[in-house]
Amino acid sequence: MNFNDLKLYLIIVVAGATLWFAKEAYEYNKLQNYLSSIKETQKKTKESKALTFEQQLELAMERQKKLQIASNQNKADKYMRKLHSKYTKEEFKEKLDICDYFTDLYLNNRTEENEIKYVKACDPMYH
Template identity: 85%
Template sequence: MNFNDLKLYLIIVVAGATLWFAKEAYEYNKLQNYLNNIEENQKTIKESNELTFDQQLELAMERQRKLQIESNKNKADKYMREVRSKYTKEEFKEKLDVCNYFTDLYLNNRTKENEIRYVKACDPIYH
């Protein structure tokens, strides 16, 4: 084995060892995160056991409200993306202007006819 072969062999060994240490450090960090999550969940469970039923119910209702708000926002965003992709910018702006006009008309004069016009102008199902 000449010097260049030995040098190449040492580079490969050092690179392999470095990759092995990096993998071990990554696995250790992943394990630590997992253990921290377990501890956090156990704390939450312990705290929730200390709460009264009414407090637990209030926390659950608040979580549900937040989930509902997020779900509604996601649905609205998806719906608007679909509407925007259906029309060009000019068509979308025109439809939005018509919708705004009939919305104002309905808000100023709440009759059944104005409500029907408002729904037909603003709901893309009718377009």
């Protein structure tokens, strides 16, 4: 075994050890994050047990409201993506301009006839 082979061998050993230490540090960090999330969950559980029924109900209603808002936003985004894929950019802009026109017309003069025009111009179900 000559000197160059020994250098190559040492480089491989050092690189392998470095990779092993990096993997161990990553797994240790992942474990610490997992344990801290468990402690946080336990803390929230203890806090929620100390809350009265009314407080728990209020927290649950807030969570549900946030979920509902997120769900509605997802539905709206999905609907808009569907419309964008259905029409070309020019067609979509034209339909939005028409909708804006009839919206202004309806807001300035709230009649049943203008409301029907507004709904038909802005609701893609009528397109």
